[in-house]
Amino acid sequence: MELKVKYLSDKIGKEIQAPFYATDGSAGMDLAACIDNDIILKPGDRYAVPTGIAIALPSNEFVGLIIVRSSFGLKHGITLPNAVGVIDSDYRGEILVALTNISNKPYTIKMGERIAQLLILPVCLANITVCNNLPKTQRGEGGFGSTGK
Numbered sequence: 001m002e003l004k005v006k007y008l009s010d011k012i013g014k015e016i017q018a019p020f021y022a023t024d025g026s027a028g029m030d031l032a033a034c035i036d037n038d039i040i041l042k043p044g045d046r047y048a049v050p051t052g053i054a055i056a057l058p059s060n061e062f063v064g065l066i067i068v069r070s071s072f073g074l075k076h077g078i079t080l081p082n083a084v085g086v087i088d089s090d091y092r093g094e095i096l097v098a099l100t101n102i103s104n105k106p107y108t109i110k111m112g113e114r115i116a117q118l119l120i121l122p123v124c125l126a127n128i129t130v131c132n133n134l135p136k137t138q139r140g141e142g143g144f145g146s147t148g149k
Helices: 070-076
Strands: 004-007 029-032 039-041 046-050 053-056 062-068 085-087 096-101 107-109 114-122
Touching: 039 046, 039 096, 062 070, 096 114
Parallel strands: none
Antiparallel strands: 004 053, 029 114, 039 107, 046 096, 062 085, 062 114
């Protein structure tokens, strides 16, 4: 699958790493903060961090998902306020990574720091059928915690 990437800043590939897969086994490519000045995320703060890139997915059969780097959440309490960012196939604007600080300490984001991962996944587009009854299952309408601990 070809992913077209447009650099929106002349810093990409020079001062700031272009998106890349850290290892052969990486599912997501690392995204870096494309900023001129440090961003200080105080506890409870939210900030949309620019990456300096835009992408073109090949069709509506693909989606880009932004997830936080696992070390950010575990070591620093930095995560995404929306859990996962969704990049639709027809979006052509700059990829921004919404970050929030859920720790009790300020965290400083530096220029070029790897802040998130971009995963490209296939999408199954549904044909919606409106109906009055749904097929029965063992679980039925059981909600949160209904299958046990």
